[in-house]
Amino acid sequence: MTKGTIFIDQEKCKGCSLCTAVCPQEVIVMQDDRLNLKGYHPASLNEANAHCTGCGVCAVICPDVCITVYREPQMKSHATTAC
Numbered sequence: 001m002t003k004g005t006i007f008i009d010q011e012k013c014k015g016c017s018l019c020t021a022v023c024p025q026e027v028i029v030m031q032d033d034r035l036n037l038k039g040y041h042p043a044s045l046n047e048a049n050a051h052c053t054g055c056g057v058c059a060v061i062c063p064d065v066c067i068t069v070y071r072e073p074q075m076k077s078h079a080t081t082a083c
């Protein structure tokens with residue numbers, strides 16, 4: 001499975017939680033114990049749950065374009081022959 005990660009701009013986030021609702025891996029959480037400078041509880045990636053696939057759905061749904069997605073390049077496997 002492809003591995004990915006996201007960066008969420010904490011100060012742009014307006015805490016709408018749309019990204020948490022659409023993430024198929026359920027790895028985005030709202031920070032209920034933290035406020036950004038606008039007074040919203042921002043979203044963040046649950047780092048303890050490293051199952052982000054880099055699918056990009058969260059970035060597409062975010063109305064404020066707060067999310068940048070990074071995806072690990074797929075490694076191609078090469079067959080080797082034994083002599």
Ligand code: SF4
Binds near residue numbers: 026028053054057
């Ligand atoms: S890129 Fe996909 S798996 Fe990763 S946090 Fe966003 S919606 Fe979830």
Ligand code: SF4
Binds near residue numbers: 012013016017061
């Ligand atoms: S969809 Fe965007 S604005 Fe809404 S909580 Fe997620 S990162 Fe924040």
